[in-house]
Amino acid sequence: MAIISLTFHIFVFLLAMESGLIWGTNTSPCCEPVEATDNDKIQFALNLEFMEAEFFLRGALGEGLDAINSSLAEGGPPPIGARKANLDPLTHRIIEEFGYQEVGHIRAIINTVGGFPRPLIDLSPQNFAKLFNKAVGFTLKPSFDPYANSLNYLLASYVIPYVGLVGYVGTIPGLTYYTTRRLAASLLGVESGQDAVIRTLLYERGKEEVYPYGITVEKFTNYISTLRNELAMCGIKDEGLRVPKKLGAENRTTSNILSADAYSLSYARTPPEILRTVYGTGNESRPGGFYPHGANGNIARSFLFPDKY
Numbered sequence: 001m002a003i004i005s006l007t008f009h010i011f012v013f014l015l016a017m018e019s020g021l022i023w024g025t026n027t028s029p030c031c032e033p034v035e036a037t038d039n040d041k042i043q044f045a046l047n048l049e050f051m052e053a054e055f056f057l058r059g060a061l062g063e064g065l066d067a068i069n070s071s072l073a074e075g076g077p078p079p080i081g082a083r084k085a086n087l088d089p090l091t092h093r094i095i096e097e098f099g100y101q102e103v104g105h106i107r108a109i110i111n112t113v114g115g116f117p118r119p120l121i122d123l124s125p126q127n128f129a130k131l132f133n134k135a136v137g138f139t140l141k142p143s144f145d146p147y148a149n150s151l152n153y154l155l156a157s158y159v160i161p162y163v164g165l166v167g168y169v170g171t172i173p174g175l176t177y178y179t180t181r182r183l184a185a186s187l188l189g190v191e192s193g194q195d196a197v198i199r200t201l202l203y204e205r206g207k208e209e210v211y212p213y214g215i216t217v218e219k220f221t222n223y224i225s226t227l228r229n230e231l232a233m234c235g236i237k238d239e240g241l242r243v244p245k246k247l248g249a250e251n252r253t254t255s256n257i258l259s260a261d262a263y264s265l266s267y268a269r270t271p272p273e274i275l276r277t278v279y280g281t282g283n284e285s286r287p288g289g290f291y292p293h294g295a296n297g298n299i300a301r302s303f304l305f306p307d308k309y
C-alpha cells in the first residue's frame, strides 16, 4: 500500500515536472540551461562585458566606454556612480589593460552577433556597499567604498569576471555553430585569465585585514562567494580564496587561488543563475543590484516579460 502510494506520488511529481508546474520559470529556481539561439546566448554575455568595461575603464581612467568608442553602447545610458579609483601603479596598469580588453570583447561580440543598447549599470559605492553588507551579514561602518584604494578595488573586482567566466563555461557546450563556439571559447580564455590575476593579487594579501573592518581579505572572498551561491540557488559553484580541504584541489590543500570543482574543472552557470546573482535579488525576474532596470537582450528580457518571448 505504502509502496503504491509512494509510486503514485512520484508519478504525480513527474507529471507536474513535465508540465512545468514545479520547475516552471515562475515557480522555483531552475538550474537547467536555457533554450535560445546561439546569437542570444552570446549577446547575453554582452551585459557582463559592458559592466566589466565600465568598471575597469572608469576605475583606472576615470572615463568609460563612451570616451573610447561611444557607438558600442548603442545609445544606452552611462553607468551610475563609477569613478576613478585610488590605485597603486601596478594595479592601475592591470585594470587599465583589463578595461581595454573588455572593449575588444564588446567589439568582437557586436561584430559577430550584433549588439544592443548598454543597460543601465549601477557601479556606485552605495551598490557595492549594499552587496558587501549582504555578504558579511551586517552593516559595515563606514560603508565599503570600492574606489578608496587598490585592495578595496580588487575585492570589488573579485565580484565581476568570475561571473562572466562561469557563464561562458555554461554557454559553450550548448552552442551550435563553429563561429559562436570559437568566439565564446576565446572570450572565456581571457575572462578566466583576468579572474586568475585578480584572485592571485588578493591571495597575496589574503591574511591582511581590510581597513577598518578587521575582516581578512580571504574572509571577504569567502563571504562574497557564499552570497553568490545563495543568490544563484544551484549549489556550490563559487569558492573563496581559502576553503576546507574537502573543497581544495584533490582534497590536499586549503588554498583556493582558482575556484573549481572536485576535478579542478571550472564551474558552469546558466543565464538565470547569473541574473539572480547580478540583480542581487535571487530572482531572474526581479532586476536590481548592478542592473536596476534589468539586463538587455532576448534571454534576460524573456524573464522580465515572459509573454514577449
Ligand SMILES: *[C@@H]1O[C@H](CO)[C@@H](O)[C@H](O)[C@H]1NC(C)=O
Pocket: 068, 069, 071, 072, 107, 110, 111
Ligand atoms: C567603434 O566601433 C565600431 C563597431 O566595432 C566601429 O565600426 C567603429 O569604427 C569604431 N569607431 C572608432 C572611432 O574606433
Ligand SMILES: *[C@@H]1O[C@H](CO)[C@@H](O)[C@H](O)[C@H]1NC(C)=O
Pocket: 246, 250, 251, 262
Ligand atoms: C574529496 O572529497 C570529496 C568529499 O569529501 C569526495 O567526493 C572526493 O571524491 C574527494 N576527492 C578526491 C580526489 O579524493
Ligand SMILES: *[C@@H]1O[C@H](CO)[C@@H](O)[C@H](O)[C@H]1NC(C)=O
Pocket: 026, 027, 028, 029, 283, 284, 285, 286
Ligand atoms: C520572482 O519575481 C517574480 C516577479 O516579481 C514573481 O512573480 C515570482 O514569484 C518570483 N519568484 C520567486 C521564486 O520568488
